[in-house]
Amino acid sequence: MPENPDAIVYQLIGEDGFERLTTAFYRRVATDDILRPMYPEGDEALEAARLRLREFLVFRFGGPPRYIETRGHPRLRARHAPFPVDQAGRDRWVQLMEEALVDTALPAEAEKILRTFFHSTATFLINRGGEGGAGFAGSPQFPVRE
Ligand code: HEM
Numbered sequence: 001m002p003e004n005p006d007a008i009v010y011q012l013i014g015e016d017g018f019e020r021l022t023t024a025f026y027r028r029v030a031t032d033d034i035l036r037p038m039y040p041e042g043d044e045a046l047e048a049a050r051l052r053l054r055e056f057l058v059f060r061f062g063g064p065p066r067y068i069e070t071r072g073h074p075r076l077r078a079r080h081a082p083f084p085v086d087q088a089g090r091d092r093w094v095q096l097m098e099e100a101l102v103d104t105a106l107p108a109e110a111e112k113i114l115r116t117f118f119h120s121t122a123t124f125l126i127n128r129g130g131e132g133g134a135g136f137a138g139s140p141q142f143p144v145r146e
Helices: 005-029 043-060 066-071 076-080 087-104 108-124
Strands: none
Touching: 005 043, 005 087, 005 108, 043 066, 076 108, 087 108
């Protein structure tokens, strides 16, 4: 029995699944009117951010902990504090990730676990506008969030 029940995701989709998912997601971020302005200009900045998300997800869902080795503990709320994550930003992030999930066509079990994680974590990261954020109770999943 693995310590992290979500580790099944890495077993199902491997490096390739996370590579394709983050590529499909950031392809959309590149032209998004809410999200794109939060990142520095230039394709390199977006690609570097994509790789950080990919490495985080690989680690979080049972793959090699390269993210931890290079970035340390995720501290996702602290790392998002400089960016205005309000309800609209959260909803757009989730919408683009939903579209990326469709594009990527992962096995249903992996998709379900990822979807649950994305929805709850994105809500947890809201840091402007009053709702959600630190008060969010979330689901009692294996938590590497902050
Ligand atoms: C499930 C939800 C989310 C996850 C798992 C996630 C994950 C991450 C990770 C792992 C990083 C890199 C942290 C680092 O190592 O420095 C990051 C950065 C960032 N995130 Fe998120 N994030 C989520 C939601 C959001 C939302 C809702 C927004 C905005 C509305 C957002 C905007 C950003 C921005 C602008 C960065 C900086 C880009 C970079 O240089 O890495 N994120 N996110």
